[in-house]
Amino acid sequence: MxxxxxxxxxxxxxxxxxxxxxxxxxxxxxxxxxxxxxxxxxxxxxxxxxxxxxxxxxxxxxxxxxxxxxxxxxxxxxxxxxxxxxxxxxxxxxxxxxxxxxxxxxxxxxxxxxxxxxxxxxxxGPEFPEIVVTPLAVAERGHVALEQETVSLFCKAKSNPPSQYKWFYNNSQVNTGPQFTLTDILRTQTGDYTCLAQNSFLNTRSKKSISLTVYYPPDGLPSCSVESTFEHTYLRLFCTWPGGFPTPTLFWSGDLVDQEAVNPKTNTAILQYSQGTASNNSQFRCQGSHIALNQPTGCQVKPYSPAGEPQCSAYVTSNTQTLMLSCSWDGGHPKALVWWRVQASRAKVDRRHPTS
Missing domain, CATH: 2.60.40.10 (Immunoglobulins)
Incomplete structure (x- = not known):
């Protein structure tokens, strides 16, 4: 059957x-x-x-x-x-x-x-962690953020049971959990941030570090100045804007002989005015910009010559033993240089000094 x-x-x-x-x-x-x-x-x-x-x-x-x-x-x-x-x-x-x-x-x-x-x-697990930075900005040496921004760091490492997370800043623990938020971040918070992922069941761990650099603007506004150089035959323009990271970008504009005369390292420009390239109406502007600022800013300088002609005078000292000669040419920016020339029997003597 x-x-x-x-x-x-x-x-x-x-x-x-x-x-x-x-x-x-x-x-x-x-x-x-x-x-x-x-x-x-x-x-x-x-x-x-x-x-x-x-x-x-x-x-x-x-x-x-x-x-x-x-x-x-x-x-x-x-x-x-x-x-x-x-x-x-x-x-x-x-x-x-x-x-x-x-x-x-x-x-x-x-x-x-x-x-x-x-x-x-x-x-x-946990596997090698992944750190997501928001907002995302990457530079040559790691991540960057602008001062006063809110920066979020999120860590994820594949693991079963799920990972437990700890955050370290420059080797000091600062937070627990997968997310670490830096509200209104400051320049002093530049450094290394490490996410440590742990699997408590397996007693295993894995970690990853990132470098975070905080960019901040220079102090105040750019400052412009001018001085004479090469025995008062050239103008040297100075533009300074101290502080800030990274270094701000400064750019001169105006009646320059050659824009290549601008030195990007010292932020100076040299103008030869003896050839008539500058006048009392010449005006120069230094424009500064920085990645941490929304708008560029700047300063300006206007060199001008003294009015009239140099004034010469002579007077005798109280003991009538010495004759004093005086020469002045007041005004102007920068100040003019005046000097005396004495024709001797065998030699010519120059004594030069700027006006006071």
């Missing part, structure tokens, strides 16, 4: 009768078909480390053979698949993608039963 799976009854036995011509009595035998009991999945490690080996058993108390086994896996996404059959024991080398629910199904000629789901939770 051939029976199909699931068509056999278990409430009464099946009897087999046999007779032989040389035997006077009919022989019998009986078989009772027991249903399979509800199986149980037993795992040697429910929280295995990624890359380790896990063994799962499908245990059941009773059931008449032959018994068939079927293994199913339900991913965290909800998708269910069959990955093994015809065995009550499976061995897996697990990866993080194997995290999910596992169960076994058993059946014989009488019935079929499935086990409860068992969670297999693969542990790993």
């Amino acid at each position: 051939t029976l199909r799976y699931g068509s056999v009854h278990s409430d009464r036995p099946y009897s087999c009768y046999a007779r032989h011509p040389l035997q006077s009595q009919t022989k019998t035998c009986k078989i009772t078909m027991d249903p399979v009991s509800k199986p149980e999945v037993v795992v040697n490690d429910a929280y295995p480390l990624e890359g380790s080996t896990v063994t799962m058993h499908c245990n059941l108390q009773s059931g008449t053979e032959p018994i068939q086994f079927l293994w199913q896996y339900k991913a965290l996404s909800g998708n269910t698949s069959t990955f093994a059959q015809n065995t009550s024991e499976i061995t897996l080398t697990v990866q993080r993608r194997d995290t999910g629910w596992y169960r076994c199904l058993v059946k014989n000629l009488v019935n079929s039963v499935q086990s409860d789901q068992t969670l297999l939770n693969i542990t790993y």
Whole structure:
């Protein structure tokens, strides 16, 4: 007699009768078909480390053979698949993608039963952290921020169980949790920021550091000045704007002989006025800009010559022993240089000094 799976009854036995011509009595035998009991999945490690080996058993108390086994896996996404059959024991080398629910199904000629789901939770990490800086600005040596900005640092490191986070500023702990916010950041907060990710279950850790530089503007406004140089045959223009990081950009404009005369390192410009390139109407402007300021700013200077002509005078000292000569040419910016020239019998003597 051939029976199909699931068509056999278990409430009464099946009897087999046999007779032989040389035997006077009919022989019998009986078989009772027991249903399979509800199986149980037993795992040697429910929280295995990624890359380790896990063994799962499908245990059941009773059931008449032959018994068939079927293994199913339900991913965290909800998708269910069959990955093994015809065995009550499976061995897996697990990866993080194997995290999910596992169960076994058993059946014989009488019935079929499935086990409860068992969670297999693969542990790993933390991996090398990733730090996201908002707003994002990157320079040659790391991240940058403008003074008085609000800067957010967010750290993420893949891990199971999820990572726990600590923040360090120049090796001193300043915060816990994945996000660290610096409100109205100051120039004194320039430095190294480190995110430490920890997996307390595995007692593992990983960290990453970034360099954050705070840009800040110079103090006040640019300052313009002018002086004579090369024995009062040239004008030297000065533009200074101290402080600030990085160094501000300064640019001279005006009636310059050649814009290449501007020295970007000293922020000075030299103008030769003896050739008529500058007059009392010449005006020069220094424009300053800085990455931490929204608008450029500047200063201006207007050199001019003294009015009239030099004034010469002579007077005798009180003891009538000395004759004093005086020469002045007041006004002008910068001040004029005056000197006396004395024609001697054999040599010419110059005595020069700026007017006071």
